[in-house]
Amino acid sequence: MTLPSPEAESEEGEEELDYRFTLANERTFLAWMRTALGLLAGGVAVHTLVQPFHREGFRRAIAMSCLALAVIVAVGAYLHWRRIRKAMQLGEPLPGTLLVPILSGGIAIVSVVACVAVLMR
Incomplete structure (x- = not known):
């Protein structure tokens, strides 16, 4: 079985x-998605498991920052991924990010924010 060469042409002549x-682009996408999932898990964990800080709002600020960052990264x-695929x-x-x-x-x-919250505890 032979693998297609980079110069292979499709039926349309493209x-x-x-x-x-293509697989490298997908692996990069999946790495970003793992990062987003880690941020999502971190935000939920901070909101659920961390005891409230002395000052109100720190826990919520940290959790919401992680969750917002997870959405942005995802x-x-x-x-x-789509821009890279199109450019290829x-x-x-290849465009930057x-x-x-x-x-x-x-x-x-x-x-x-987490450091300030811990220091003010």
């Missing part, structure tokens, strides 16, 4: 995508 690139992951099909350069700075900034903010 160049077929190399399956390795939607952003799908949009990024058209033979264009805003997910990395959004996720980094979001986690930094959640961490600072």
Whole structure:
């Protein structure tokens, strides 16, 4: 059994995508989705399991920040996957992503809020 080469052509005369690139794009999407699921689980865990802090609102702020970040990452992951797939099909350069700075900034903010909450306990 032979695998299709990157130069294989479909019936319409279009160049077929190399399956390795398609699978790499899917693996990247799944990694973002695992991150979103981790944030979702973290937000639910903070809301459910963490005892209230001395000041009202910290627990809810941390939980809601994690949940909002999970939604942003999940939607952003799908949009990024779709943009990459389209760029590969058209033979264009791959676009960048805003997910990395959004996720980094979001986690930094959640961490600072959590640190303040713990210090004020």
